[in-house]
Amino acid sequence: xxxxxxxxxxxxxxxxxxxxxxxxxxxxxxxxxxxxxxxxxxxxxxxxxxxxxxxxxxxxxxxxxxxxxxxxxxxxxxxxxxxxxxxxxxxxxxxxxxxxxxxxxxxxxxxxxxxxxxxxxxxxxxxxxxxxxxxxxxxxxxxxxxxxxxxxxxxxxxxxxxxxxxxxxxxxxxxxxxxxxxxxxxxxxxxxxxxxxxxxxxxxxxxxxxxxxxxxxxxxxxxxxxxxxxxxxxxxxxxxxxxxxxxxxxxxxx
Numbered sequence: 001x002x003x004x005x006x007x008x009x010x011x012x013x014x015x016x017x018x019x020x021x022x023x024x025x026x027x028x029x030x031x032x033x034x035x036x037x038x039x040x041x042x043x044x045x046x047x048x049x050x051x052x053x054x055x056x057x058x059x060x061x062x063x064x065x066x067x068x069x070x071x072x073x074x075x076x077x078x079x080x081x082x083x084x085x086x087x088x089x090x091x092x093x094x095x096x097x098x099x100x101x102x103x104x105x106x107x108x109x110x111x112x113x114x115x116x117x118x119x120x121x122x123x124x125x126x127x128x129x130x131x132x133x134x135x136x137x138x139x140x141x142x143x144x145x146x147x148x149x150x151x152x153x154x155x156x157x158x159x160x161x162x163x164x165x166x167x168x169x170x171x172x173x174x175x176x177x178x179x180x181x182x183x184x185x186x187x188x189x190x191x192x193x194x195x196x197x198x199x200x201x202x203x204x205x206x207x208x209x210x211x212x213x214x215x216x217x218x219x220x221x222x223x224x225x226x227x228x229x230x231x232x233x234x235x236x237x238x239x240x241x242x243x244x245x246x247x248x249x250x251x252x253x254x
Contacts, residue, residue: 044069050181052159059127060160060252062110067178067195070106071203075233078201085197089133100138100176102197103162104131112251117141127252129162136173138249139164147250151220154212155248156190157182162249163194165239168218172246175239179248180205188213191224193231199239207234210245218244 044065052061081095089101108114113128117140130141142148142162149155157163161179166172177196184190194206207224214220221244224236 046072048072050159055254056158056160057127057252059111063107063112063127063129063251064160064178064180064195066110067103067106068180068205070102070197071195071205074203076202076204076235079203081201096133097198099196099198100130100133100135102203103138103176103178104129104133106178107251115141115145117144125253129249129251135164135176136171138162138176139173139246142249147253149248149250151210151212151245151247152217154188156212157192157210157248158250158252160251162251163192164246164249165243166218166246167240168242168244174243175199176249177206185209193234196239205234206239207231207236208238220245 044062046069047065048068050064050068052064081098082093083098085101085105086096086098087093088105089098090096104114107129113126114131115128116131117137119141130138132138132141139148149157149161157179159179159181163177163179164173165175165177167174175196175198177194177199180193180195182190182192188211190210190212192206192208192210196204196206199206207229209222209224211220211222221238223238226236229236
């Protein structure tokens with residue numbers, strides 16, 4: 001009789017255990033329904049004098065503005081490893097890296113659709129980001145949907161895209177941030193401004209130059225010459241000297 005009871009328990013719970021094992025992200029948050037503009041929690045009235053491409057969807061614009069608003073709320077402020085973004089995502093007080101959680105928080109409060117990297121999702125025309133705490137899984141979510149732009153093939157970013165950084169000699173998926181603006185300079189050179197969560201445990205606004213055709217492989221990030229600095233309230237030193245741009249996540253389709 002006991003054997004039959006054990007078999008019944010296994011029959012009922014094995015599918016649940018298998019489903020849990022399939023999702024490696026340590027998060028209890030359910031994928032929310034699409035948020036209509038009238039339901040967006042974050043009230044963004046400030047445009048920060050940013051200019052967006054005419055074809056850029058409203059939710060993608062709000063994504064950038066929400067990230068910028070969070071920077072203005074905590075400009076270069078040292079935040080704990082368990083902060084409002086990690087608590088929202090993980091539902092506990094764990095101390096953990098939160099660069100991807102930050103972009104996800106901004107996306108959720110901007111009305112972007114959210115997907116898991118291993119989620120079956122045939123739609124490709126929507127504005128979305130990856131509901132993942134791991135940067136490598138963010139990459140997988142976009143690569144699986146043909147929305148990954150590899151810097152090694154001359155990828156060109158747009159405002160509202162994600163930028164993923166690698167470390168030379170280590171992982172190509174070490175950090176993720178939100179592209180605020182892109183300025184073409186000619187000769188495959190671009191000036192990027194990004195909003196970065198958990199960069200030295202801070203939200204930072206970075207300004208640097210990115211080469212889509214670097215002379216040396218994996219050396220595609222450069223500081224802006226001091227006499228050409230035009231933006232205020234940015235960090236102009238690179239995040240790390242051995243970092244490079246791995247590629248960009250196309251959050252909104254062309």
